[in-house]
Amino acid sequence: MKKHDTPMIDELENGPWPSFISGIKRLRDTHPEKRINEMTNDLLGQLEHSYETRKGYWKGGTVSVYGYGGGIIPRFSEVGNVFPASKEFHTLRVQPPAGNFYSTSMLRQLADSWEKHGSGLVTFHGQTGNIMFIGSTTENTQHFFDEINDYGFDLGGAGPCVRTAMSCVGAGRCEMSNVNEHKAHRLLVNNFTDDVHRPALPYKFKFKVSGCPNDCMNSIERADMSVIGTWRDDIKVDQEEFKKYVEMKGRKYVIDNIVTRCPTNAISLNDDDSIQIDNQNCVKCMHCLNVVPKALQCGDDKGVTILIGGKRTLKIGDLMGTVIVPFMKLEKEEDWERLVEIAEETIDFWADNALEHERCGEMIERIGLVNFLEGVGIDVDPNMVANPRESSYVRTDDWDDEAVKWYEKADQREKDSA
Amino acid sequence: MGENAKKEMRTPIETGCPDGFQYMHPTMRKNFGQWKYHEHPRPGVLVHVAHSGEEIWTVRAGTQRILDVFTLRTLCDIGDEFADGYVRFTIRSNIEYMVSDKDKVQPLIDALEKEGFIVGGTKNSVAMISHTQGWLHCDIPGTDASGVVKAMMDELIDEFRNNDMPNRVHLTTSCCQINCGGQGDIAINIQHTKPPKINHDLVSNVCERPSVVARCPVAAIRPAMVNGKPSLEVDEKKCICCGACFPPCPPMQINDPEHSKLAIWVGGNHSNARSKPSFQKLVAAGIPNNPPRWPEATAIVKRILSAYKEDARDWERINDWIERIGWPRFFELTELPFTKYHIDNWRGGRKTLNSSAYVRF
Numbered sequence: 043m044k045k046h047d048t049p050m051i052d053e054l055e056n057g058p059w060p061s062f063i064s065g066i067k068r069l070r071d072t073h074p075e076k077r078i079n080e081m082t083n084d085l086l087g088q089l090e091h092s093y094e095t096r097k098g099y100w101k102g103g104t105v106s107v108y109g110y111g112g113g114i115i116p117r118f119s120e121v122g123n124v125f126p127a128s129k130e131f132h133t134l135r136v137q138p139p140a141g142n143f144y145s146t147s148m149l150r151q152l153a154d155s156w157e158k159h160g161s162g163l164v165t166f167h168g169q170t171g172n173i174m175f176i177g178s179t180t181e182n183t184q185h186f187f188d189e190i191n192d193y194g195f196d197l198g199g200a201g202p203c204v205r206t207a208m209s210c211v212g213a214g215r216c217e218m219s220n221v222n223e224h225k226a227h228r229l230l231v232n233n234f235t236d237d238v239h240r241p242a243l244p245y246k247f248k249f250k251v252s253g254c255p256n257d258c259m260n261s262i263e264r265a266d267m268s269v270i271g272t273w274r275d276d277i278k279v280d281q282e283e284f285k286k287y288v289e290m291k292g293r294k295y296v297i298d299n300i301v302t303r304c305p306t307n308a309i310s311l312n313d314d315d316s317i318q319i320d321n322q323n324c325v326k327c328m329h330c331l332n333v334v335p336k337a338l339q340c341g342d343d344k345g346v347t348i349l350i351g352g353k354r355t356l357k358i359g360d361l362m363g364t365v366i367v368p369f370m371k372l373e374k375e376e377d378w379e380r381l382v383e384i385a386e387e388t389i390d391f392w393a394d395n396a397l398e399h400e401r402c403g404e405m406i407e408r409i410g411l412v413n414f415l416e417g418v419g420i421d422v423d424p425n426m427v428a429n430p431r432e433s434s435y436v437r438t439d440d441w442d443d444e445a446v447k448w449y450e451k452a453d454q455r456e457k458d459s460a
Numbered sequence: 461m462g463e464n465a466k467k468e469m470r471t472p473i474e475t476g477c478p479d480g481f482q483y484m485h486p487t488m489r490k491n492f493g494q495w496k497y498h499e500h501p502r503p504g505v506l507v508h509v510a511h512s513g514e515e516i517w518t519v520r521a522g523t524q525r526i527l528d529v530f531t532l533r534t535l536c537d538i539g540d541e542f543a544d545g546y547v548r549f550t551i552r553s554n555i556e557y558m559v560s561d562k563d564k565v566q567p568l569i570d571a572l573e574k575e576g577f578i579v580g581g582t583k584n585s586v587a588m589i590s591h592t593q594g595w596l597h598c599d600i601p602g603t604d605a606s607g608v609v610k611a612m613m614d615e616l617i618d619e620f621r622n623n624d625m626p627n628r629v630h631l632t633t634s635c636c637q638i639n640c641g642g643q644g645d646i647a648i649n650i651q652h653t654k655p656p657k658i659n660h661d662l663v664s665n666v667c668e669r670p671s672v673v674a675r676c677p678v679a680a681i682r683p684a685m686v687n688g689k690p691s692l693e694v695d696e697k698k699c700i701c702c703g704a705c706f707p708p709c710p711p712m713q714i715n716d717p718e719h720s721k722l723a724i725w726v727g728g729n730h731s732n733a734r735s736k737p738s739f740q741k742l743v744a745a746g747i748p749n750n751p752p753r754w755p756e757a758t759a760i761v762k763r764i765l766s767a768y769k770e771d772a773r774d775w776e777r778i779n780d781w782i783e784r785i786g787w788p789r790f791f792e793l794t795e796l797p798f799t800k801y802h803i804d805n806w807r808g809g810r811k812t813l814n815s816s817a818y819v820r821f
Contacts, residue, residue, distance in 0.1 A: 050751060054610050054752055058614055058617050059578065060524040060531075060577060061524055061610060062525065062606055063610075065526065065530070089596055093607070095717060096603075096715075096720070096751065098594075098595050098598060098601040098602075098715065099595075100597060107472065108469040108470070109472045133597060138549075139480035140477055141480040142480070142550075143481075143547075144483050144548065145547075146546070153533060153536075162529040163528055164529070165525055165527065166527070168593075169640045191473055191475075194478050195478060210551075213495075214488045214489075215518070216495060217497050222493070224479070224481065227477065232476035235475075235476045239472070257731060257737070258551065260551070260730035263730050263739075264730075303775060327735070328733045335497045356675075357677050360739050362739075399675065
């Protein structure tokens with residue numbers, strides 16, 4: 043095998059950060075299998091060509107496994123005549139275990155399967171959250187999938203479908219956890235396996251679950267349906283621990299970095315160095331809990347907030363998610379069923395009403411939040427808005443009926459809580 | 461496909477997302493949902509303490525993200541010899557080892573560093589750059605995010621290893637304006653500056669023309685006959701060079717070796733902490749897409765980081781810091797030019813303008 047000269051990408055072997063180029067070269071130079079040596083050699087050749095010409099040379103196509111319509115990112119080389127061993131270089135998107143937990147023995151098993159059928163390159167994880175097995179021929183795509191599917195792994199989404207979901211480390215390790223993140227994650231995405239594997243929706247749909255409003259999964263910005271753990275009773279305070287913190291850091295530091303950083307001015311420092319929190323005005327921004335995790339903890343009346351419609355630029359510009367459920371408990375079996383039902387109704391309504399290639403948030407932008415809420419059967423709530431309408435261009439014919447509905451709901455809430 | 465081959469086809473087992481609980485460290489399984497607090501004894505190390513009094517120690521390390529199986533096995537070897545055989549990966553592709561015994565932490569760190577992995581990436585560090593595939597694998601890339609990230613992390617390695625920043629800094633890169641890298645405190649993204657170059661011979665065979673027309677955010681594309689063939693044309697005065705037409709229609713080549721530039725955006729923050737989540741804002745554009753090491757982009761990122769480190773107060777993320785000091789001061793401190801292109805003219809853009817007499821002098 044003649045090795046391609048790669049003077050430009052060789053520059054990426056310099057410097058202290060681990061080099062992916064050195065890793066690809068290890069596969070080229072030291073892997074016992076000739077197929078992998080040749081495939082990675084041509085991959086390096088094509089990559090060098092991209093660096094020289096500042097252009098990409100991969101094209102999509104249609105590749106999937108038997109019984110599915112998606113889950114594979116097909117890549118065919120436009121310069122495959124020069125780099126034939128990597129001319130088919132597809133990626134398999136595989137769903138990771140919820141929370142991204144692995145035993146080393148499972149990672150070894152995946153590595154063994156992958157080097158049998160693929161290039162030997164893998165990423166934990168892509169930006170949607172999949173394990174990315176990068177570099178397989180069309181034929182081996184099926185063999186690799188069959189092998190890992192037999193021991194419990196399944197493909198993720200690609201194309202206009204429900205995509206692989208994500209959840210944080212959550213209750214497994216984090217004291218900020220307010221919900222069983224991994225249960226919510228698996229319940230949601232695994233309810234839609236058909237929609238994951240057979241792309242037939244207007245565009246992509248992503249679920250992300252964060253256990254607290256720090257939202258480490260970036261769900262508000264990146265998920266069509268974002269589920270965020272929260273609580274509605276008081277922040278739990280260990281005043282002795284808090285006083286110790288004040289003693290260690292000083293009052294000025296505590297005032298500058300905790301008291302005045304509270305976005306709703308809900309915190310004050312008492313004369314005896316204990317903390318006072320106006321819990322009714324706490325918006326769960328997490329800042330004070332992040333600063334003094336030893337003294338402050340999330341409350342006990344836990345549940346989730348649900349937002350819909352986050353997405354990035356294409357086509358109409360960036361959108362954050364919007365609150366559609368300010369708070370719901372996830373305790374009883376029917377609570378969890380309701381969570382899945384909200385997802386089903388959202389996806390059904392969106393699938394029926396979206397334009398081609400229109401994300402859920404874009405549809406809401408086009409038709410208005412109220413039409414969406416009526417479509418999925420959720421009542422309006424002032425927690426859904428940053429402020430009420432500013433524009434006077436609106437018909438209010440049925441104002442009295444709507445006002446009656448509001449009072450009836452208020453009565454109902456009172457009865458429920460009694 | 462022959463009949464024999466067809467017979468061998470197996471039906472997939474549609475198990476979807478596997479349960480992570482089975483791969484969790486036993487101490488984590490035992491104390492699931494029962495954690496009390498955490499501490500951060502040194503960069504790259506977290507200790508979580510459960511109500512039961514049990515502890516789980518986490519050591520976080522940066523890797524090259526695109527792993528070869530040899531590197532993956534090295535990471536497993538370290539996990540077996542120096543940890544308890546359980547790992548996880550963070551959203552920014554760092555690996556985390558969990559151990560229940562404090563005494564295992566230092567030997568684990570030593571083993572990781574000996575093999576060239578970088579322990580850090582926690583709390584007030586510059587975290588690993590979350591990034592996209594680039595020329596290595598994407599079908600529409602304007603640059604090689606993996607290469608940009610490698611070159612940049614070489615220069616930011618001390619910021620990853622230490623906790624010297626006012627708060628955490630999340631960097632992202634994206635090879636096109638779809639921005640798969642996501643929002644970042646600092647984002648380094650491709651910004652095209654010229655309309656697509658159309659190969660009219662291929663359009664009618666390759667592209668579904670009405671859906672390409674529908675993709676354009678500014679309605680600049682229309683069907684046209686070119687050289688007797690059905691094709692598409694672009695109103696170049698209207699075109700905003702976003703590249704949205706390129707994925708559904710590869711003959712509309714948007715990537716250009718010279719005119720696809722890099723742009724830098726700041727202040728994107730996913731977290732709800734202290735303020736609502738925010739989108740990133742453009743601060744620099746026209747930066748050369750200069751492989752293999754993109755020195756111009758790295759220099760600007762370092763300038764922004766050094767101004768932030770110098771001037772921001774404790775706990776201020778980049779967006780919090782700029783909110784306090786104002787944009788004129790930001791451009792002054794970073795010595796970046798403020799141009800007409802910084803003023804948003806997209807729909808709803810007026811809400812980003814200053815409609816008050818609040819001016820800092």
